[in-house]
Amino acid sequence: METVEKNQIQTAIVDSELSEQIKAVTKESHVRAENTELMLSYQRGRVSLQQYQLLLCSLYKIYEALEEALDTNASHEAVAPIYFPQELSRLESIGKDLEYFYGRSWREKMTVPAATLRYAQRLREVGRDHPEYLVAHAYTRYLGDLSGGQVLGRITQKSLGLKSGEGLLFFSFPAVSSPNLFKQLYRSRMNSIELTEEQRSGVLQEAVTAFELNIQLFNELQDSLSSVSDTDNQTRQRHTQHQQSTTTAAAAADGQVCEALQISSSLMPRFLRTLLCVFVVLAVGVVYAF
Numbered sequence: 001m002e003t004v005e006k007n008q009i010q011t012a013i014v015d016s017e018l019s020e021q022i023k024a025v026t027k028e029s030h031v032r033a034e035n036t037e038l039m040l041s042y043q044r045g046r047v048s049l050q051q052y053q054l055l056l057c058s059l060y061k062i063y064e065a066l067e068e069a070l071d072t073n074a075s076h077e078a079v080a081p082i083y084f085p086q087e088l089s090r091l092e093s094i095g096k097d098l099e100y101f102y103g104r105s106w107r108e109k110m111t112v113p114a115a116t117l118r119y120a121q122r123l124r125e126v127g128r129d130h131p132e133y134l135v136a137h138a139y140t141r142y143l144g145d146l147s148g149g150q151v152l153g154r155i156t157q158k159s160l161g162l163k164s165g166e167g168l169l170f171f172s173f174p175a176v177s178s179p180n181l182f183k184q185l186y187r188s189r190m191n192s193i194e195l196t197e198e199q200r201s202g203v204l205q206e207a208v209t210a211f212e213l214n215i216q217l218f219n220e221l222q223d224s225l226s227s228v229s230d231t232d233n234q235t236r237q238r239h240t241q242h243q244q245s246t247t248t249a250a251a252a253a254d255g256q257v258c259e260a261l262q263i264s265s266s267l268m269p270r271f272l273r274t275l276l277c278v279f280v281v282l283a284v285g286v287v288y289a290f
C-alpha cells in the first residue's frame, strides 16, 4: 500500500468511530471515482443505453458475490450488525432490470470485463478469509447506492427516456423509506462492530481497495465501450464509402418516388403504397448497381 494511504488510515484511526474513519480514509478515492469517464457521463446527464446495460451486467456479478458472502457470514459478529438483506439486497432487482433490457435469455447475453471478475473474486476471498472486511465492501456499495446513487437513478431515467421503474429497479429501495435515516442507522451499526486495532486498520485498507476496484471496473467498462464505438465508426466509414457512389444518385430518385406516392396517398391503401415503394426502391437500386 502507498505511504500516503497508510498515513491517511493512521490519521483516520485517531479518536473517531468506524463510520467517520471509513469516510475520511476513502474521501480521496470517492473524488477519483466521481471523476472516472463513466461517472462524468452521468454527471453531465449523458449516459447511454450501452453504458447503463454494461454497468448493470457488472453490478449483477458484484452483488451476486457480495450478497452471497454476506448471507454466508450473516451470523458473524462483524457482519450481523450491518446485515440488512430485506432493505438493501440488489441482486434480484438487477436481474429484473437485465431481463427488461435483454429479455428472458439475459444471462447468456451478459458481458463482463475482467475488472468485474477480479472484484467478484476479491469479494469471495474476503467472505472466506476475512468476513470482518465485508463491512468495507457493503459500505462502499450500499451507502453509495443510497447517496449519489439516487441522483444517478434519476439521470438514467431522464437520459434514456425510461418510464418510471422500467429497467431502473437497481436504484429503488422500496423497504427504505428515508435513505438519510437509514444511512444514520447503518453508520451506528457499523460503529457497534468490535474490532481490534489490526482488524480496524484492515477494514479501512479494504475500503480503499473496494473503491479502487470500482474505479478499475468503470475505467475498463468505458474503455471497452470506446473500442466498440471505434470499430463501429470504422465499419460505418467503410460501409459509407462503399455505398456513396450508388446512394447519392439513387437518393434523388427515391425522393421523387416518395413524393409521387404521397400524392396518391388518399387513393391507395397504406400497405400497397409501402409495397410499391419497396419495389420501386429495389428496382432503382438494381439499375444503379449496374
Ligand code: HEM
Binding pocket: 019, 022, 023, 030, 033, 034, 039, 040, 042, 043, 139, 140, 141, 143, 144, 145, 147, 148, 149, 211, 214
Ligand atoms: C457520479 C458519481 C457520484 C456522485 C455524484 C456521488 C455523490 C455522493 C454524495 C452527494 C454523497 C453524500 C455525501 C454525504 O452524505 O456526506 C455520497 C456518498 C457516498 N458515496 Fe458517492 N457519488 C458518486 C459515486 C460514487 C461511487 C462510484 C461510489 C463507490 C463505488 C460512491 C460511494 C459513496 C459512499 C460509500 C458514500 C457514503 C459516504 C458516507 O456517508 O460515509 N459514490 N456520494
